[in-house]
Amino acid sequence: MNYVLVFVGGGLGASLRHAVNVGCARACGLNFPYGTFVINITGSLVMGLIAGYLAFKGEASQPWRLFVMTGILGGYTTFSAFSLDAVTLYERGEMGLALFYVVGSVVLSIAGLIGGLALVRHFA
Numbered sequence: 001m002n003y004v005l006v007f008v009g010g011g012l013g014a015s016l017r018h019a020v021n022v023g024c025a026r027a028c029g030l031n032f033p034y035g036t037f038v039i040n041i042t043g044s045l046v047m048g049l050i051a052g053y054l055a056f057k058g059e060a061s062q063p064w065r066l067f068v069m070t071g072i073l074g075g076y077t078t079f080s081a082f083s084l085d086a087v088t089l090y091e092r093g094e095m096g097l098a099l100f101y102v103v104g105s106v107v108l109s110i111a112g113l114i115g116g117l118a119l120v121r122h123f124a
């Protein structure tokens with residue numbers, strides 16, 4: 001049953017990821033991987049919120065954690081796409097954009113996680 005929960009959650013997360021990628025491409029164009037950039041940051045923020053909540057409240061069942069954190073968030077966020085996008089920018093000669101993308105994604109994703117934890121700590 002745990003595999004089914006991860007499978008269904010992963011499908012939902014991947015579908016959400018696709019929707020964000022399509023929406024960002026339509027809104028911002030394709031010159032920069034805005035979708036993956038937004039996904040990495042928002043996924044880290046949500047992970048921080050959930051991890052912080054669970055650390056303070058600890059009231060989530062293992063199946064719920066598998067469905068949401070491993071399934072949905074695992075399907076939504078991925079650094080394999082991040083790596084591909086960074087290399088693609090580099091190979092296109094967009095060194096400045098590639099550097100901004102790598103550093104910005106990592107720093108803002110970590111900041112998102114810290115922000116999520118801080119919000120939960122503040123309101124817990």
